[in-house]
Amino acid sequence: MKSFLALALAVLAVAHNIAGVRAGDADPLQDFCVADKASGVNVNGFPCKDASMVTANDFMFRDLDIAGDTSNMLGSNVTAANVMQIPGLNTLGISMVRIDYAAPLGLNPPHTHPRATEILVVMEGTLSVGFITTANKLFSKTLEKGDVFVFPKGLVHFQQNVGYGNAVAIAALSSQLPGTQQVAQSLFGASPPLDASLLAKSFKIDASLVKLLQTKFFAA
Numbered sequence: 001m002k003s004f005l006a007l008a009l010a011v012l013a014v015a016h017n018i019a020g021v022r023a024g025d026a027d028p029l030q031d032f033c034v035a036d037k038a039s040g041v042n043v044n045g046f047p048c049k050d051a052s053m054v055t056a057n058d059f060m061f062r063d064l065d066i067a068g069d070t071s072n073m074l075g076s077n078v079t080a081a082n083v084m085q086i087p088g089l090n091t092l093g094i095s096m097v098r099i100d101y102a103a104p105l106g107l108n109p110p111h112t113h114p115r116a117t118e119i120l121v122v123m124e125g126t127l128s129v130g131f132i133t134t135a136n137k138l139f140s141k142t143l144e145k146g147d148v149f150v151f152p153k154g155l156v157h158f159q160q161n162v163g164y165g166n167a168v169a170i171a172a173l174s175s176q177l178p179g180t181q182q183v184a185q186s187l188f189g190a191s192p193p194l195d196a197s198l199l200a201k202s203f204k205i206d207a208s209l210v211k212l213l214q215t216k217f218f219a220a
Contacts, residue, residue: 029091032059032088035048035090045090049087060086064079066079067100070100070106074109075106082173098170100166101127101159101168102166103125109158113173113175113178116174116178117174122143123169123170124166125145125166125167126163129141129149130158
């Protein structure tokens with residue numbers, strides 16, 4: 001438990017330094033701006049809660065040491081600790097996640113974080129990870145426990161369990177709300193759906209196959 005928390009805190013500290021150099025979010029102009037998610041005011045982020053109403057609970061989140069449910073088609077689970085769970089992260093430009101991967105081949109599928117760079121450390125198991133640049137070059141590595149890998153902001157990336165047992169990773173991100181866009185889900189599960197002929201031409205496949213894929217993603 002202690003080693004788990006120590007590694008998680010180390011990742012968070014590195015990400016905080018990254019955010020401080022080039023934050024994904026705007027810099028705060030006061031000690032804190034705890035998110036008032038009940039406010040009807042529309043701003044980029046969240047308006048600040050009245051400081052007199054702020055408590056220590058606004059800055060904490062429990063249970064990141066508890067394994068997520070990986071009994072799904074992908075065999076993975078992401079437990080987020082961002083501004084939606086920790087209101088005190090508002091304006092601070094940082095968040096983190098726990099990712100659980102089932103064995104065998106649990107997958108966090110190709111996706112992007114449009115607002116954040118991610119730094120990931122393997123807590124248990126063996127992961128195949130990588131990202132693809134805008135020049136379509138793949139950078140990938142196989143990571144063991146204690147290894148760290150960085151995914152640049154906005155680039156498509158993935159992780160997959162290639163070990164014999166379950167795997168766990170902790171990642172920190174340089175935004176209070178990084179956003180996640182899964183590539184396949186976005187293209188084949190969009191609502192309303194993208195025109196099948198558009199996707200067929202883009203992927204150089206038959207439109208009937210596109211329609212089949214769309215039914216699978218809508219059903220997911």
